[in-house]
Amino acid sequence: MANGEKPVSGKSNANTLAYVSFFVAALSLATSMYQGYLNTRFVDIVQSNVARGETARVCKDLIDAFFQIKFTATVLASTVAREKDANAPAVISASAAAQNAVSRFSAYGTYLANFQGEKKREEYTVLSRELERIVGTAQQMPPTDAAKLFEKADGLFGGMNDDCVRSATERF
DSSP: OTTSOOOOOHHHHHHHHHHHHHHHHHHHHHHHHHHHHHHHHHHHHHHHHHHHHHHHHHHHHHHHHHHHHHHHHHHHHHHHHHHOOTTSHHHHHHHHHHHHHHHHHHHHHHHHHTTTOHHHHHHHHHHHHHHHHHHHHHTTSOGGGGGGGGHHHHHHHHHHHHHHHHHHHSOO
């Protein structure tokens, strides 16, 4: 080496190459771990949105079923008043429609209560039984008084509706 240059060592180049390789491997591992974390978060978000959407759909059907009961109970009372015979085909048909609406409501309420805990399950059962009682009583009420039957049920339904709102807005 004529001008005072140091000889380039092959060992120094090999060490540098090894350090660069380890750095790239570590960076690749960190990137892979971060990607796994992001994928897990994405799956959680999708599951949460699916659960929230399903709850909202059931709540919508539950609300529809409740107001269908109110309507069919009034129709039942009107039909009984018009026919004057509890065994008339129109009365039997109106009674079956009202009972079917209660069954539908009870099924949706049971489904929703399964995700709410034992206390809510009891509340929903009380509401379903109250609606069954109302439909049975509607046959003996004048049509103008049928709406009065729903005073207790309206209060219980308000609590159920609040549960639906809470379920739709909170994160699972």
